[in-house]
Amino acid sequence: MPANLTPEYLAAEARYRAAKTDKERLAALQEMLSTIPKHKGTEKLQAEIKRKIAQLRTAPKKRGPSRLALDSIEREGAGQVALVGLPNSGKSSLLARLTNARPEIADYPFSTVKPLPGMMEFEDIQIQLVDLPPLARGYTEGWVYSHIRNADLIMVVLDLAVEDPQRDLQEVLALLEEERIRLAREASPELEGGMLVKAGLLCGTKLDLPGAREGLARLSSRDGGQGLPLVAVSARSGEGLEELKRAIFVALRIIRVYTKEPGKKPDLERPYTLPKGSTILDLAREIHQEFATRLRYALLWGSGKFEGQRVPRDHEIQDGDIVELHI
Ligand SMILES: Nc1nc2c(ncn2[C@@H]2O[C@H](COP(=O)(O)OP(=O)(O)OP(=O)(O)O)[C@@H](O)[C@H]2O)c(=O)[nH]1
Ligand SMILES: [Mg+2]
Numbered sequence: 177m178p179a180n181l182t183p184e185y186l187a188a189e190a191r192y193r194a195a196k197t198d199k200e201r202l203a204a205l206q207e208m209l210s211t212i213p214k215h216k217g218t219e220k221l222q223a224e225i226k227r228k229i230a231q232l233r234t235a236p237k238k239r240g241p242s243r244l245a246l247d248s249i250e251r252e253g254a255g256q257v258a259l260v261g262l263p264n265s266g267k268s269s270l271l272a273r274l275t276n277a278r279p280e281i282a283d284y285p286f287s288t289v290k291p292l293p294g295m296m297e298f299e300d301i302q303i304q305l306v307d308l309p310p311l312a313r314g315y316t317e318g319w320v321y322s323h324i325r326n327a328d329l330i331m332v333v334l335d336l337a338v339e340d341p342q343r344d345l346q347e348v349l350a351l352l353e354e355e356r357i358r359l360a361r362e363a364s365p366e367l368e369g370g371m372l373v374k375a376g377l378l379c380g381t382k383l384d385l386p387g388a389r390e391g392l393a394r395l396s397s398r399d400g401g402q403g404l405p406l407v408a409v410s411a412r413s414g415e416g417l418e419e420l421k422r423a424i425f426v427a428l429r430i431i432r433v434y435t436k437e438p439g440k441k442p443d444l445e446r447p448y449t450l451p452k453g454s455t456i457l458d459l460a461r462e463i464h465q466e467f468a469t470r471l472r473y474a475l476l477w478g479s480g481k482f483e484g485q486r487v488p489r490d491h492e493i494q495d496g497d498i499v500e501l502h503i
Contacts, residue, residue, distance in 0.1 A: 181218075181466060184211040190435070190463050194446045196253065196295075196302055202232045248326055249293045253302035254449035255428040258327035260352075262344050263310035265335045266381040268292075269411035271307040274421070279307050286310060291323050298421045301432060301449055305331075311351045321355045329427050330359055330376045334395065336408065337385035341395045345378065349402075361403055362429065376404045377427045379420060383410040431495040433459055442477075442498045450493065457489040460501055470503040 181189075188211055192204035209225050212218050249256070259267040263285030271279050275294025280287050292307045306327065308320055324330060332348050334341045352359065358368070359376025367373075380392050392408050407423045409416035431454065432447035448462055456476075460468040471489060476482045478497035493499065 180213055181464075182211060182213060185213070186464055186467070187437075193463070194448065198232050202229065205229045205232070249291055249304075249306050249323065251304065252293070253295055253304045254430050255328040256304045256306060256326070257329045257331050257424055257428070258324050259305060259307050259333055260311060260324060260330055261333035261348060262335075263312055265310070265333045265344070266411055267310070267333045268307050270333060270379070270381060270409070271305055273411045273414070273417065275305055277305075277307070286312075286315070291320075296421065296424070298425050300445070300447055301425075303424060303428065311348055313351065316351070321352075321357065324352070324355075324357060324374070325372060328363075328375065329424065330357075330374050331424065332359070332376060332378050332404075334378060334380045335382050336380040336388035336391035336395070337382045338391065341380060341391045345395065359402065359404060361405070361427075375427055375429070376402075377423060378404050378406040380406065380408040381411055383408050383415055384413045431493060431497075433493050434496075434498045435459075435463070436477075436498055436500045438500055438502070454493055455489065456487060456491050456493065456499065456501070459493060459499060460489075463501070467501060467503060472502050474502060475500040 185208060188204050188207040192201060192208060195201040195204055205225055205228055209222065209229070212222055212225070214222070259271060261267050264283075268279040268281045268288050271277050271292065271294050272281060274296045277292055277294025279292050286309070288307055288309045290309070294305050294307070295302045296305050306323060308323055309316065311320070332345065334344055338344060349359065353371070356371050358371040358373050360373050361375065363375040364373035378395070380388075380395055382388055383392070396406055405423055405427060407416060407420045409420050429452040430449045431452055432449055434442045434444055434447050436442035448459060450458055450462060456474045457468060457471065460471045473486050473488070474491070475484050476487045476491065476497055476499055477484055479494045482497070
């Protein structure tokens with residue numbers, strides 16, 4: 177059933193998909209409703225848009241800590257990163273430093289009792305970090321591991337100033353293994369020996385404290401981290417935080433792609449984010465299924481060698497490419 181959607185409608189829908197806040201979502205939906213061709217073929221779609229508008233209008237303004245810990249955290253932004261570690265390792269301090277969230281931070285262990293999300297800006301995209309209660313044998317409840325299983329990336333936070341951060345790392349990995357979770361550089365789509373393989377990243381923190389550099393040397397000298405990337409930071413001084421943001425982006429294995437309408441300048445404000453390895457067709461699908469079915473070819477700028485060349489639908493997009501889709 178061809179709905180004959182107009183370019184104005186498709187543009188509004190693209191804005192809806194790229195929207196980062198409820199306000200932007202609402203504005204885009206309202207525009208979709210005003211530009212959608214009103215006929216029998218679009219009735220279902222119109223109803224769907226109205227339903228989404230109603231939902232956004234009644235949604236609670238801010239998600240506070242009253243939210244049940246058991247609920248999964250609604251994904252926002254280009255990827256979801258779970259902060260995982262032993263008590264007092266410095267997880268909440270990193271969330272506070274990297275996002276607008278205001279978690280409880282304390283010099284005693286077990287201060288975090290509920291999951292708390294926050295959005296981290298990395299260049300022109302937003303990545304969601306989720307602070308979690310600590311892992312500790314006999315203490316951590318099952319739902320904490322559900323959040324870990326749901327995330328796109330597991331960031332293990334290690335206190336570098338303890339006597340042996342390597343031992344802490346092994347403890348965290350052992351606790352995860354008991355829950356059938358294994359960390360690797362890259363997630364695996366299938367279970368491996370009954371284990372769920374998630375992408376992992378090690379973050380050694382409290383680099384400002386005495387002994388932390390020795391701790392870091394200990395952590396990186398033996399390959400106890402199973403080849404996981406390691407970044408050293410201080411939530412207090414801010415050292416290493418830019419590097420950490422980039423490491424998170426790289427470990428998420430996502431690419432940014434900018435779209436352009438024929439004869440216009442590219443939209444360099446709001447990239448689409450797609451999994452590494454995505455093609456022109458995947459981008460078209462992300463924008464709109466109708467784009468994907470009607471796509472004839474694309475012009476591409478970027479990757480150091482393309483300057484508006486015509487590329488086929490199965491061409492693999494690289495981070496930073498600009499694409500003009502032709503239907
Ligand atoms: N010097 C220094 N202290 C830090 C740093 N990061 C955290 N701390 C301190 O370490 C203690 C624990 O920090 P939190 O961020 O609450 O640790 P957590 O991992 O969230 O702790 P739980 O929620 O109990 O698991 C607090 O006293 C922090 O001030 C850092 O980079 N440098
Ligand atoms: Mg905490």
